[in-house]
Amino acid sequence: MGLSKLPQARQGGVGEKAPLPAGPPELARPVGVQGRARHDGVGDPTGRAAGRPQARPLSVYRPVSAELAITPTVSVVIPAMNEAANIPHVFATLPRWVNEVVLVDGRSTDGTVAVARAIRPETTIVCQPGFGKGDALLAGFAACRCDIIVTIDGDGSTDGREIVQFVSALVAGADFAKGSRFASAGRSDDITLTRRCGNRLLNVLVNRMFGTHYTDLCYGFNAFWARYLGAMAVDCPGFEVETLMSIRAAKAGLVIQEIPSYERPRLYGSSNLSAIRDGCRILRVILREKIRHGRCRDEARDPISRLSPGTSAIEVIAGPDRESL
Helix, strand or coil: CCEECCCCCCCCCCCCCCCCCCCCCCCCCCCCCECCCCCCCCCCCCCCCCCCCCCCCHHHCEECCCCCEECCCEEEEEEECCCCCCHHHHHHCCCCCCCEEEEEECCCCCCHHHHHHHHCCCCEEEECCCCCHHHHHHHHHHHCCCCEEEECCCCCCCCHHHHHHHHHHHHCCCCEEEEECCCCCCEECCCCHHHHHHHHHHHHHHHHHHCCCCCCCCCCCEEEEHHHHHHHCCCCCCCCHHHHHHHHHHHCCCCEEEEECEECCCCCCCCCCCHHHHHHHHHHHHHHHHHHHHHHHHHHHCHHHHCCCCCCHHHHHHCCCCCCC
């Protein structure tokens, strides 16, 4: 089982580089508010084999709260640029049982990397190759070695103590745990009226276009199983990255669970977010994904239309690795 009430289990240390458990972690039961729960591997992009989970030795369980112990390892990705004043607070909120912290530095000039190393020497530092939050997250994902990937912001607005709620949702059966400032107990003390209205309009648009039920589209606190990185295929550089991940998770049929979250005001410094500029980028991503979504459905209904001149239908049915009939 992926979770258990085992308060006596071994405690994972700060930054512990725990070996990854063999095979995908077992889940307790498939639950989620969006997406289709899968049983016996049917429709699972990972091709997970059917069958009952095998019991694990008690020694591999790590307690994450008084009631919950888990086997999967956890990476936390933090994109940061000139956040030296905020990093001490961000690191202080991270749970002790987190296995790996990946700090993606966007060419900081204020000593962000030095502060991170002084507080947590085992932190994995990634120098961002390009520009933008999406580019930073992609670089961070490539460096992660754990079963679960959590993304939080480096400005102190997200609380690492909430990570346990995201991880709990994943080990209970969700594929993608999406933070929401506007679901039930969630709230934000940082978002402006303009950004709130823009988020709501974009949120309605995505829900209607893709059949989702999201309450928050543009929030940086999320968690997912690392094995689904390919399904989301992040390929955008900017703040539109969270929207892209949410849309592609839904298109891939992942089980999505929204987690209420409290967004605090940035502690120090100023944000690089521009409501108008980044809102337009998000809108372009939504429209692009909708066009691709419609094109994929049309091709699925009419595979013959994809044939290049001179290609027979029999060759497509047979596939590239099989002899033509």
